[in-house]
Amino acid sequence: MWDYSETVKEHFYNPRNAGALPEANAIGEVGSISCGDALRLMLKVDPANETILDASFQTFGCGSAIASSSALTEIIKGKTLEQALDVSNQDIADFLGGLPPEKMHCSVMGREALQSAIANYRGEVWSDDHEEGALICKCFAVDAVMIEDTIRANNLCSVEQVTNYTKAGGGCSSCHEGIEEILAKVLAERGEDFKAAPPPEKKVPGKMTTLERIRKIEQVIEKARPNLQRDHGDIELVDVDGKTIYVAMKGACSGCQMEAATLGGVQAQMIEALGELVKLVPVKPTVKLAPNTLA
Amino acid sequence: MSIPNLTPIYLDNNATTRCAPEAVAAMLPYFTEQFGNPSSMHSFGAKVGHAVKAARGSLQKLLGAEYDSEIVYTAGGTEADNTAILSALKANPERREIIITMVEHHAVLHLCDQLEKDGYTIHKLKVDGIGRLDLDEYAKLLSDKVAVVSVMWANNETGTFFPVEQMAQMANAAGVLFHTDAVQAVGKIPLNLANSAIDMLSMSGHKLHGPKGIGALYLRRGARFRPLLRGGGQERGRRAGTENVPAIIGMGVAAELALEHMEQENTYVRALRDKLQAGILAAVPHAFVTGDARNRLPNTLNVAFEYVEGEAILMLLNKQGIAASSGSACTSGSLEPSHVMRAMGIPYTAAHGTIRFSLSRENTEAEIDRVIAVTPAIIAQLRKLSPYWGENGPVTDPEKAFAPTYA
Numbered sequence: 001m002w003d004y005s006e007t008v009k010e011h012f013y014n015p016r017n018a019g020a021l022p023e024a025n026a027i028g029e030v031g032s033i034s035c036g037d038a039l040r041l042m043l044k045v046d047p048a049n050e051t052i053l054d055a056s057f058q059t060f061g062c063g064s065a066i067a068s069s070s071a072l073t074e075i076i077k078g079k080t081l082e083q084a085l086d087v088s089n090q091d092i093a094d095f096l097g098g099l100p101p102e103k104m105h106c107s108v109m110g111r112e113a114l115q116s117a118i119a120n121y122r123g124e125v126w127s128d129d130h131e132e133g134a135l136i137c138k139c140f141a142v143d144a145v146m147i148e149d150t151i152r153a154n155n156l157c158s159v160e161q162v163t164n165y166t167k168a169g170g171g172c173s174s175c176h177e178g179i180e181e182i183l184a185k186v187l188a189e190r191g192e193d194f195k196a197a198p199p200p201e202k203k204v205p206g207k208m209t210t211l212e213r214i215r216k217i218e219q220v221i222e223k224a225r226p227n228l229q230r231d232h233g234d235i236e237l238v239d240v241d242g243k244t245i246y247v248a249m250k251g252a253c254s255g256c257q258m259e260a261a262t263l264g265g266v267q268a269q270m271i272e273a274l275g276e277l278v279k280l281v282p283v284k285p286t287v288k289l290a291p292n293t294l295a
Numbered sequence: 296m297s298i299p300n301l302t303p304i305y306l307d308n309n310a311t312t313r314c315a316p317e318a319v320a321a322m323l324p325y326f327t328e329q330f331g332n333p334s335s336m337h338s339f340g341a342k343v344g345h346a347v348k349a350a351r352g353s354l355q356k357l358l359g360a361e362y363d364s365e366i367v368y369t370a371g372g373t374e375a376d377n378t379a380i381l382s383a384l385k386a387n388p389e390r391r392e393i394i395i396t397m398v399e400h401h402a403v404l405h406l407c408d409q410l411e412k413d414g415y416t417i418h419k420l421k422v423d424g425i426g427r428l429d430l431d432e433y434a435k436l437l438s439d440k441v442a443v444v445s446v447m448w449a450n451n452e453t454g455t456f457f458p459v460e461q462m463a464q465m466a467n468a469a470g471v472l473f474h475t476d477a478v479q480a481v482g483k484i485p486l487n488l489a490n491s492a493i494d495m496l497s498m499s500g501h502k503l504h505g506p507k508g509i510g511a512l513y514l515r516r517g518a519r520f521r522p523l524l525r526g527g528g529q530e531r532g533r534r535a536g537t538e539n540v541p542a543i544i545g546m547g548v549a550a551e552l553a554l555e556h557m558e559q560e561n562t563y564v565r566a567l568r569d570k571l572q573a574g575i576l577a578a579v580p581h582a583f584v585t586g587d588a589r590n591r592l593p594n595t596l597n598v599a600f601e602y603v604e605g606e607a608i609l610m611l612l613n614k615q616g617i618a619a620s621s622g623s624a625c626t627s628g629s630l631e632p633s634h635v636m637r638a639m640g641i642p643y644t645a646a647h648g649t650i651r652f653s654l655s656r657e658n659t660e661a662e663i664d665r666v667i668a669v670t671p672a673i674i675a676q677l678r679k680l681s682p683y684w685g686e687n688g689p690v691t692d693p694e695k696a697f698a699p700t701y702a
Contacts, residue, residue, distance in 0.1 A: 062607055
């Protein structure tokens with residue numbers, strides 16, 4: 001049995017806003033190949049101010065698909081279409097108190113239904129921009145298609161690179177066989193052989209000047225950012241105090257259920273880059289001072 | 296809804312069974328005073344060695360094997376399956392083909408997927424809409440290039456039997472080794488391996504009210520064999536490693552009990568299963584039995600509930616204290632619904648809603664009545680949420696009425 005949160009169970013046992021909505025003027029119908037799940041989202045939009053007056057759903061799917069649909073309708077009711085479009089799949093998962101990695105695609109399906117319904121209201125045709133594959137990395141919920149596309153797009157040739165670009169394989173490492181298989185397949189297409197990287201060399205910690213050390217820390221943070229930004233999050237270096245590195249998690253990363261895992265991944269890279277044991281500690285994002293309005 | 300009677304009802308016996316109290320009681324001394332190593336010369340070991348031999352005799356009887364030395368203990372059905380297939384390849388290095396079926400258990404299927412990557416040719420026999428093989432297709436594939444045929448005795452999802460005895464004779468006539476994964480069949484139907492052409496058979500302890508982590512490979516005397524694990528001379532050098540004595544003793548007792556209850560399995564359990572099937576099909580529209588209903592295990596019922604999804608059904612059954620399992624993709628975290636349902640060509644909207652009820656001699660009629668009573672409401676509740684379902688039945692032309700953009 002999946003380890004569903006109480007909120008997921010509650011929304012599954014007592015779904016909100018289930019059933020047809022005859023007066024709907026925006027309808028989105030999407031499915032997720034990866035579960036065979038499918039969802040019809042119906043919205044009643046006030047044409048005057050583009051506010052979602054009512055929302056309902058019909059879902060063919062598992063417990064978390066039904067719970068995600070229910071959560072989505074609760075989140076978007078009363079929002080304008082513009083506000084609704086800002087709802088990310090992570091918002092849906094967060095609303096439900098988190099979803100197991102294998103089930104994150106249920107929240108993605110919810111977000112896609114929303115985009116599809118809004119496109120339908122505006123007379124546009126929504127087309128999906130991503131395809132889902134078999135789940136490879138269960139620590140960071142990365143699927144085969146994502147890994148394969150990233151290898152192709154960036155000419156990657158090692159598991160370590162895949163981890164740096166996608167996070168896949170950065171946790172328990174039991175998916176490295178699967179990642180190597182994908183690498184071997186893509187490399188074969190470009191006429192190369194996959195060679196397993198030699199085991200990482202044990203680095204003797206060399207003396208770095210304080211400036212070199214800070215630059216190194218910044219480099220690791222910069223390297224981690226694109227992956228987080230892809231998930232609508234970000235990370236920022238706040239301060240360094242001896243072996244403690246203070247960072248701010250921003251956007252979707254802030255309060256994300258995977259925050260600890262993400263930090264762990266960056267910390268591991270930091271330790272490797274610096275050749276010393278350091279600790280990454282999340283702090284509140286730096287407060288940007290508003291332009292001085294006082295006279 | 297009234298507060299349900301939550302005494303749990305366990306209908307997932309093809310996944311695992313409750314270890315019989317008699318088996319547990321018999322095992323306990325082998326954790327404490329009877330701790331000897333059966334290979335040892337002293338009396339601590341000798342006593343244990345006798346008990347291990349007695350258990351072997353119980354398995355021999357259950358399988359109808361000619362000799363007790365044809366039983367090789369393993370850590371379970373998966374190890375027995377892997378041992379059998381890899382042994383056949385090792386013993387026949389010039390033969391590079393294997394015949395299996397589309398609906399084998401993952402213990403065979405995923406091993407063969409790996410062997411395919413290693414350069415072997417895997418022939419997967421197709422099944423028809425109710426899970427039956429085409430023996431003509433099979434006959435054509437048998438040749439001196441085939442190292443081994445591995446075909447399950449009974450399917451774990453639908454309970455459908457394959458004609459393994461006949462298929463073993465055909466393999467035998469063609470000079471090909473024959474292995475059957477009989478994990479679901481052993482203990483549920485009478486077996487007489489001495490009078491069959493089967494070379495190897497895999498079984499598991501925990502599917503027949505024995506403990507987990509123990510199984511056995513039946514290996515016909517004279518069948519060519521190469522061990523998977525080498526080391527000490529245990530199991531006559533065919534499976535190295537100190538014996539899991541308590542589990543072996545428990546499986547022996549479970550085998551005796553299974554033989555005693557064999558008739559009950561095919562009368563009492565079968566009647567309960569048939570009642571469950573009739574009750575559900577009478578009360579739930581748009582539901583059908585998958586697999587070969589006339590030729591299957593007496594304890595297994597697999598029903599497809601159209602237009603709803605299996606995991607959701609399981610969660611609602613579980614809320615009522617009822618344990619079953621599903622062939623839906625969601626329950627496994629995999630991409631597709633069960634490979635067995637796909638092989639039979641069951642449409643997605645039905646395959647995702649397949650539920651397997653697997654009974655045992657411990658189930659009662661009152662339990663079956665309760666399942667029949669609660670199931671229709673559960674299916675109706677989920678269908679109300681389904682985009683394929685209208686007011687009183689499926690929407691007209693469901694596949695067209697709801698055609699989502701798939702990602």
